[in-house]
Amino acid sequence: MNFVQTVWLVVRKDVLVEARSREIVYTTLFFAVACVLVFAFGFVNEGRPVTDAAPGILWIAIAFSGTLALGRAFERERQNETLRALMIAPVDRPALYVGKLAGILLLLTVVEVIVVPLVALLFHAPLFSRPALLAALLAAGTTGFAAVGTLFAAMLVRARSRDVLLPVLLYPITIPVIIAGVRGTAALLQADVDVPMARAWLSMLVLFDVVFVTLALWTFEPLMTE
Amino acid sequence: MRRLFLPLTIVAAGMFMCAPFLIDGAPYESTMGLVQKIFYFHVPSAMTMFVSAIVCGVASAVYLFKGRPAADRLAAAAAELTSVFGIIVLVTGPLWARKAWGVWWVWDERITSTFVLWLIFNAYLLLRKYGGPGSERLAAGLAVFGMANVPFVYWSVNVWRTLHPKTTVVPTLQPGMRGPFWFCVTAFLLFYVLALSARAHLEARRAELETLYLDIEE
Amino acid sequence: MAPDFSSVTLTDVTRTFGRRRALHRVSLHIRAGELVAIVGPNGAGKSTLLAVLSTLLQPTSGDIRYDGLSSATAGPALRARIGLLGHDLYLYPELSPAENLRFFAGLYRLDNVHERIAAALERADLADRRDDAVAGFSRGMRQRLALERALLHDPRLVLLDEPFTGLDDASARALRDRLAGLRAGGCLVVVITHDLDTVDGLADRALMLQKGRLMELLECQGSLRERYRAALADAPPPAAGRL
Numbered sequence: 266m267n268f269v270q271t272v273w274l275v276v277r278k279d280v281l282v283e284a285r286s287r288e289i290v291y292t293t294l295f296f297a298v299a300c301v302l303v304f305a306f307g308f309v310n311e312g313r314p315v316t317d318a319a320p321g322i323l324w325i326a327i328a329f330s331g332t333l334a335l336g337r338a339f340e341r342e343r344q345n346e347t348l349r350a351l352m353i354a355p356v357d358r359p360a361l362y363v364g365k366l367a368g369i370l371l372l373l374t375v376v377e378v379i380v381v382p383l384v385a386l387l388f389h390a391p392l393f394s395r396p397a398l399l400a401a402l403l404a405a406g407t408t409g410f411a412a413v414g415t416l417f418a419a420m421l422v423r424a425r426s427r428d429v430l431l432p433v434l435l436y437p438i439t440i441p442v443i444i445a446g447v448r449g450t451a452a453l454l455q456a457d458v459d460v461p462m463a464r465a466w467l468s469m470l471v472l473f474d475v476v477f478v479t480l481a482l483w484t485f486e487p488l489m490t491e
Numbered sequence: 492m493r494r495l496f497l498p499l500t501i502v503a504a505g506m507f508m509c510a511p512f513l514i515d516g517a518p519y520e521s522t523m524g525l526v527q528k529i530f531y532f533h534v535p536s537a538m539t540m541f542v543s544a545i546v547c548g549v550a551s552a553v554y555l556f557k558g559r560p561a562a563d564r565l566a567a568a569a570a571e572l573t574s575v576f577g578i579i580v581l582v583t584g585p586l587w588a589r590k591a592w593g594v595w596w597v598w599d600e601r602i603t604s605t606f607v608l609w610l611i612f613n614a615y616l617l618l619r620k621y622g623g624p625g626s627e628r629l630a631a632g633l634a635v636f637g638m639a640n641v642p643f644v645y646w647s648v649n650v651w652r653t654l655h656p657k658t659t660v661v662p663t664l665q666p667g668m669r670g671p672f673w674f675c676v677t678a679f680l681l682f683y684v685l686a687l688s689a690r691a692h693l694e695a696r697r698a699e700l701e702t703l704y705l706d707i708e709e
Numbered sequence: 710m711a712p713d714f715s716s717v718t719l720t721d722v723t724r725t726f727g728r729r730r731a732l733h734r735v736s737l738h739i740r741a742g743e744l745v746a747i748v749g750p751n752g753a754g755k756s757t758l759l760a761v762l763s764t765l766l767q768p769t770s771g772d773i774r775y776d777g778l779s780s781a782t783a784g785p786a787l788r789a790r791i792g793l794l795g796h797d798l799y800l801y802p803e804l805s806p807a808e809n810l811r812f813f814a815g816l817y818r819l820d821n822v823h824e825r826i827a828a829a830l831e832r833a834d835l836a837d838r839r840d841d842a843v844a845g846f847s848r849g850m851r852q853r854l855a856l857e858r859a860l861l862h863d864p865r866l867v868l869l870d871e872p873f874t875g876l877d878d879a880s881a882r883a884l885r886d887r888l889a890g891l892r893a894g895g896c897l898v899v900v901i902t903h904d905l906d907t908v909d910g911l912a913d914r915a916l917m918l919q920k921g922r923l924m925e926l927l928e929c930q931g932s933l934r935e936r937y938r939a940a941l942a943d944a945p946p947p948a949a950g951r952l
Contacts, residue, residue, distance in 0.1 A: 267818075274815045278801070285803040285842065350799035353765055354816040355789035413636065420632055425623030433617055437610040438636050441643045444603075473643065480639055487555045488632045491625060491766050624727030705730055 271356040275364025289337050297330035297380045319390035320450035335418040362485040366415045405470035406446035410439050416481040420488040445470045506678035513671040526590040533583040535679035540576035543569050548638020551631035568690035570615045577609035611637040714776035715741040722771035731757040733921040744898040746912035753918040755901045759868045763793040792864030798855035802844035817862040829857040848875035867898045905934045
């Protein structure tokens with residue numbers, strides 16, 4: 266139960282800290298919306314939105330704003346070196362990782378709650394024809410992205426050029442997630458919804474999540490100790 | 492390894508000199524004609540690139556969990572070679588594609604995934620170069636993740652229909668083609684092993700030099 | 710439960726950061742009930758030494774044992790007995806003192822959390838500001854809070870990096886008494902300080918770090934400050950030996 270207790274403590278602390286300033290939530294949300302808008306201008310043809318672009322724009326917005334949020338979240342821990350205080354505490358180190366991951370997932374869920382309807386609205390995309398499947402795709406994809414992102418952001422805290430290195434490291438590794446997310450969402454947007462295809466991509470995402478969360482738990486301690 | 496290096500280099504050089512003749516002697520493929528022959532270099536390069544990615548990943552895992560500096564040096568060498576062979580694959584691929592299918596680039600899963608893998612190992616090299624002290628460990632972590640991605644990369648081609656010849660093309664090769672193909676594979680892998688050991692050796696020398704510098708500074 | 714160790718031994722500990730050698734073959738033995746002061750010019754490696762002692766950093770080579778146990782084998786139980794006050798205070802500025810302390814009390818699995826926090830805030834003279842965000846505090850107030858946070862779990866090995874920074878006379882005196890109390894209670898206390906007068910008479914031993922090498926300040930006439938100046942004026946530091 267120690268593991269779960271630690272996770273809970275870390276998440277609670279992160280939520281409390283964020284609730285005080287709300288800085289990361291507001292800025293990430295704003296950035297995600299701005300992202301969608303900027304891409305929209307690139308894809309709206311004579312006032313008619315290109316519906317096919319909707320899945321891509323949705324997932325890119327999630328990826329970009331996720332990267333931003335990760336950077337900010339760990340910059341906060343770096344400022345007062347509180348990450349060191351966490352590392353020195355008598356806790357299971359992987360629990361710290363899970364706690365941080367949970368915090369990021371909460372944040373990205375909030376972002377997606379706003380951005381998904383926004384994309385549906387702006388692109389006339391019937392994203393809610395299969396809400397359960399869409400939610401599952403979003404959950405699995407966001408988890409995959411955040412799982413790798415949390416680990417990388419944490420390990421880069423002490424590195425030089427960490428701001429630019431996070432996206433450089435993160436995007437190539439999470440391309441399978443983006444592909445699966447976009448293709449899966451696209452399958453749901455077709456005139457005759459391709460449920461088996463969406464399910465296939467969902468399965469790949471779930472497998473990715475399992476593999477990479479396990480890998481992250483395994484490598485967190487060696488990567489974080491100097 | 493040291494003693495075998497020169498003779499093996501000569502062997503590898505010899506193999507590469509013989510290769511064009513063997514390739515010339517191989518039968519033409521029915522649909523693509525002469526152009527298909529780039530396959531004899533393209534596919535072995537791809538195989539070598541994947542092998543190198545896995546070597547880097549395994550060496551990185553050893554370094555990460557056992558802390559052996561020799562493993563880190565091997566990983567760095569393998570990452571560089573992954574990048575180099577990646578360039579070969581990503582150049583010969585479009586050259587072949589242009590002649591065979593009329594376009595320089597197609598966004599099918601295998602080409603894209605190879606590109607992604609190449610990007611990952613370039614990111615590894617960037618991290619090592621610009622991440623500051625201690626970045627070797629972080630790069631090792633990245634390589635482990637990169638290697639874990641390889642199955643996802645390879646698997647994707649079997650999920651979708653693609654323009655790319657299916658992975659099962661190798662066993663169905665005509666008998667006349669099999670000889671030159673495996674000859675080229677051997678040549679590439681031999682070259683890879685030689686380059687890898689030379690590069691790792693260079694890193695070891697560099698590490699020794701660093702230690703000497705540190706000692707002098709005292 | 711947790712091992713209450715009575716000695717810490719470093720043997721030939723070296724710590725390199727890329728091309729920079731921060732610690733060079735440092736050997737040290739600290740016993741329970743000892744207060745060791747570490748002094749030295751900036752960049753000498755004092756904070757690095759503390760980080761190694763706290764298990765935050767692994768030595769590049771050499772060995773560190775806590776009563777014969779290494780940090781790898783002892784794991785979280787060992788960390789429960791170590792308290793570190795770093796240069797950066799390890800406080801969350803958005804949270805209040807009470808919330809900061811409560812979080813760490815949770816991480817360290819302490820009981821009687823409420824009483825402990827109340828007592829800590831009393832000692833830090835922050836009881837009236839217990840619910841204000843730390844961001845608005847002065848350096849001295851944060852220092853006092855950080856100290857309480859570091860000692861909240863009654864650690865056995867107490868590592869303090871410049872604990873007297875920003876403290877006024879009264880707080881400094883209180884800290885001296887606190888350190889004396891810890892020492893008397895059998896803790897192993899290591900204090901990095903620039904303010905040599907404050908640890909004069911309090912420290913059992915004074916060690917000087919220069920360019921990553923450790924040397925003992927010799928017993929000689931005069932205050933700690935005079936001995937330090939004399940040592941600094943000496944030619945190259947002697948070869949590292951067991952201290």
